[in-house]
Amino acid sequence: MKIYGDSISGNCLKVKWVADSLGLPYNWIETSVLTAETRTAQFLAMNPAGQVPLVVLGDGRPLAQSNAIILHLAEGSGLIPADAYDRAKMLEWMFWEQYSHEPYVAVARFQVRYLGKPADELEARIVERGRAALQRLEDALVASAFLVGGALSLADVALVVYTRVAPEGGFDLTDYPRVRAWIVRVEQALDITGR
Amino acid sequence: MKIYGDSISGNCLKVKWVADSLGLPYNWIETSVLTAETRTAQFLAMNPAGQVPLVVLGDGRPLAQSNAIILHLAEGSGLIPADAYDRAKMLEWMFWEQYSHEPYVAVARFQVRYLGKPADELEARIVERGRAALQRLEDALVASAFLVGGALSLADVALVVYTRVAPEGGFDLTDYPRVRAWIVRVEQALDITGR
Numbered sequence: 198m199k200i201y202g203d204s205i206s207g208n209c210l211k212v213k214w215v216a217d218s219l220g221l222p223y224n225w226i227e228t229s230v231l232t233a234e235t236r237t238a239q240f241l242a243m244n245p246a247g248q249v250p251l252v253v254l255g256d257g258r259p260l261a262q263s264n265a266i267i268l269h270l271a272e273g274s275g276l277i278p279a280d281a282y283d284r285a286k287m288l289e290w291m292f293w294e295q296y297s298h299e300p301y302v303a304v305a306r307f308q309v310r311y312l313g314k315p316a317d318e319l320e321a322r323i324v325e326r327g328r329a330a331l332q333r334l335e336d337a338l339v340a341s342a343f344l345v346g347g348a349l350s351l352a353d354v355a356l357v358v359y360t361r362v363a364p365e366g367g368f369d370l371t372d373y374p375r376v377r378a379w380i381v382r383v384e385q386a387l388d389i390t391g392r
Numbered sequence: 393m394k395i396y397g398d399s400i401s402g403n404c405l406k407v408k409w410v411a412d413s414l415g416l417p418y419n420w421i422e423t424s425v426l427t428a429e430t431r432t433a434q435f436l437a438m439n440p441a442g443q444v445p446l447v448v449l450g451d452g453r454p455l456a457q458s459n460a461i462i463l464h465l466a467e468g469s470g471l472i473p474a475d476a477y478d479r480a481k482m483l484e485w486m487f488w489e490q491y492s493h494e495p496y497v498a499v500a501r502f503q504v505r506y507l508g509k510p511a512d513e514l515e516a517r518i519v520e521r522g523r524a525a526l527q528r529l530e531d532a533l534v535a536s537a538f539l540v541g542g543a544l545s546l547a548d549v550a551l552v553v554y555t556r557v558a559p560e561g562g563f564d565l566t567d568y569p570r571v572r573a574w575i576v577r578v579e580q581a582l583d584i585t586g587r
Contacts, residue, residue, distance in 0.1 A: 245528055245531060245532070246488060246492065246528065254477070258477060260477075260480050260481065260484060261484050261488075262483070262484040262487040262488055262491075263487075264483070264487050265480055265481075265483035265484040265486075265487050266480075266484075268480065268483055269476065269477075269479075269480035269483070272476065281464065281467065282449070282453060282455075282464075284464075285455050285460055285461075285463065285464035286455065286460075288457070288459070288460035288463055288464070289455060289456050289457040289460040289461075291460075291487075292457040292458075292459050292460050292486075292487070292490055293441060293456075293457055295487055295490050295491045296457075296490045296491070296494075296495075297441065299491075300491075300495070333440055333441065336440060337440070
């Protein structure tokens with residue numbers, strides 16, 4: 198399997214960390230978003246959406262969208278709950294991540310850290326919705342050590358990648374103590390502490 | 393099963409049409425987004441994200457996020473491909489829908505039809521990205537009658553709901569003839585023509 202990914206992208210790291218966690222071999226092909234390597238004719242032929250991560254499976258077939266990729270790679274593993282309702286809740290978190298968390302928490306971090314925008318010049322809507330997303334995680338973690346069913350699942354992987362670097366976008370995680378403790382737990386479970 | 397939904401929302405209609413297609417009984421509880429019925433304390437206790445659709449299953453447990461709900465309801469049915477790669481491609485389309493299609497095609501339609509904004513005053517970014525999403529569907533439908541594996545799947549359901557009403561947001565579908573033909577096919581397959 199080939200993974201086309203940009204190491205600065207949490208969406209790409211989801212795929213790397215799930216593959217590592219499951220012991221799946223792969224070749225990582227560093228593909229820069231900042232220099233538009235995802236917009237070349239060669240790349241667009243593999244993924245017309247022009248986005249990383251993209252995996253090319255052993256048989257040559259491509260697959261895009263970080264959460265679709267990790268669901269495929271982890272099928273049948275302990276990262277996907279066996280219980281149908283827990284599995285559905287995991288998917289609920291994963292769709293919520295792409296719609297209500299990533300467009301704010303990840304976008305703020307990209308603009309501040311990689312485009313050099315001062316955090317206090319971020320669009321108010323991005324900051325407000327990013328905080329609302331972090332608060333929702335904080336509230337969810339009152340009841341449970343992980344997001345679904347009390348054990349690590351792809352919901353935690355999908356949500357930790359940008360939450361752990363939220364301070365790079367100006368979000369202060371001291372306001373979210375349960376989120377901070379959960380980040381440590383997920384990092385330990387994935388063996389990515391400090392990476 | 394109870395479905396809390398707003399009939400003007402394509403995301404809510406996904407759930408209704410999948411339930412109808414599978415012959416699943418439900419009570420539809422009309423819940424208006426425009427009058428903030430999704431923001432009452434009672435509703436937020438069921439879905440802290442404050443969004444419809446929300447289903448409350450027979451055993452009282454809630455489930456949110458349109459695509460997570462239809463994946464749960466359709467588990468084991470013909471709306472989910474049996475082949476693992478086709479299933480992954482279906483998920484790729486469903487995550488792409490929420491990230492790269494709905495925030496433009498559905499948002500334009502909401503602003504124009506329900507908030508009364510003139511289509512030529514929409515944010516340029518919304519129009520450009522909406523057109524790019526429609527073009528990507530047009531290109532994908534060169535090879536196949538449906539989005540995945542040549543047969544109706546949840547990918548088609550997820551993408552048809554806002555594509556079929558894209559003209560209400562100022563998008564001219566005459567530029568996308570394959571998309572128009574696909575809409576007719578999906579509507580016929582779901583028996584929702586004219587609804």
